[in-house]
Amino acid sequence: MNVLTPRLAAHRLLATTDLDEAREGVAGELCPHDLFPRGRWAHDDDERGRGGFSLRHHRAPFAEVALHWIDYGSDVEVRVAGMPFWLVQVPLAGAASVDDGGGGRGTRRGVAVVGSALVCGPGSPWRMRYAPGTPRVMLQVPSALVHRRREMAGLAGLAGRATAGAGIAPVLDLTTGAGAAFRRLLDVALDDVEALGSAGPVPLATRSLAVALVDSLISAQHAASGGEEPGALRAAANRSCVARAVRYVEEHCDEPLTTxxxxxxxxxxxxxxxxxxxxxxxxxxxxxxxxxRLHRVREDLSAGAAESVTEAAARWGLTHLGRLSVQYREAFGESPSATLRRTR
Structure with missing residues (x-):
């Protein structure tokens, strides 16, 4: 199936270009949240319905969990104070990012594109951003179910017994290892729901599949959070994963990042x-x-966007001016002060 073909088409809930209707409709199926357009019309109430915003939301119950397909059609930001469930978001195109709003070194954050997924645990505030053209499949899992299955996995020695949202990895790689196994099961679940259409009670086999899907999520989370990983996950990150890392660094290079x-x-x-x-x-x-960071400093100095080398360096997290001068000269063949002088 074409990844841009809407999933769960027999389970349409809402289609609207009205921001308030979209927020209230999605909140009714998930949880209360704030919804902010982030394009040229983000601060113009009279422009509601323009700029490409067009919510489409499909939802299907799947035993104890729920499957969603959702697309906002434009660049939006969603903020939640906390969720009473786990939410796994799998972009089918475009890109999505998430952080818990902490802003410091301990902030949980991540970006997902095709081949990866965002994972948000319960209890924490989350800020989610979606680029235009980011339809995604979402798995909504009650916290109590995750807790029960984690306890069982922990007792069997198959995964950690952590609870709630602590210690979660905000991004899963779905291209290899436990993450790929989870994605395959998710596709089976989607196909199963679509085969049933709008039919009545969920068969017993579907209930078993839902539990298997949650167990697979727990396994993938355990591996991504530093637990024992299959051999494929111990190998070098693949090209797609490195590309996501490169993009993440470019978007967050002003923050105090570590490896x-x-x-x-x-x-x-x-x-x-x-x-x-x-x-x-x-x-x-x-x-x-x-x-x-060196290139960002050079861009600011060349464009006259900084009054001094110190200002540009501090903006991009380069606090050791002596080291900056050496590295800048090695990279560009001149000192940062020489670059700045040309703009005056």
């Missing part, structure tokens, strides 16, 4: 990310971050 932060954001372990960078880019994640 662990970047790895968590794209859903792989630190060693896998380091190996992937070495294999595909020939450098380390921190070297890439430094290069991106």
């Amino acid at each position: 662990a932060d970047i790895a968590a954001a794209v859903g792989v372990g630190v060693r896998a990310l380091q190996a992937g960078y070495a294999q595909h880019l020939g450098e380390t994640p921190m070297a890439h971050l430094r290069t991106v």
Whole structure:
């Protein structure tokens, strides 16, 4: 099936270009939230319904869980104070990002494109952003069900017994290992629901599949959060994963990032990310971050967007001016002050 073909078509809930109707309709099926357009019309109430905003929301119950297909049609931001369930979001196109609003070194954040998924646990505030053209499938799982299945997995020695949202990896790689197994089961569940159409009671076999889907999610989360990983996940991060990391660094290079932060954001372990960078880019994640920051400093200095080298360096997280001067000259063949002088 074409990934842009709406899923769960027999379970349409809402189609609207009205922002308030969209917010209230989605809140009724998920949880209360704030919805903000982020395009040229974001602050113009009279422009509601323009700029490409067009919500389509499909939802199908699947035993104890629920499957959703949703598309806002434009660039939007969603903020929730907390959810009483787990939410897994799988982009079918475009890109989506999430963070818990902390803003500091401990902030949980991530970006997902095709081949990955965002995972938001219960209890925490979340800020979610969706690029235009990001239809996605979502799995909604009650917290109590995750808790029960985690306890069973923990007792069997198959996964950690952590509860609620603590310690979750915000991004799952769905292209290999446990993440790929979860994606395959999710596709089976979607196909099963679509085969049933709008039929009545869910068969017993579907209930078993729903539980298997949750168990697979727990396994993938355990691996992505640093538990024992299959051999495929211990290998170097693949090209797609490294590309997501590169994009994440470029979008967050003004923040105090570490290699662990970047790895968590794209859903792989630190060693896998380091190996992937070495294999595909020939450098380390921190070297890439430094290069991106140097280029941002040069852009600001060249455009006259900073009054001093110190201002530009601080803006992009380069606080050691002596080291900056050496690295800048190595990269661009001149000192940062020389670049700044040309704009005056």
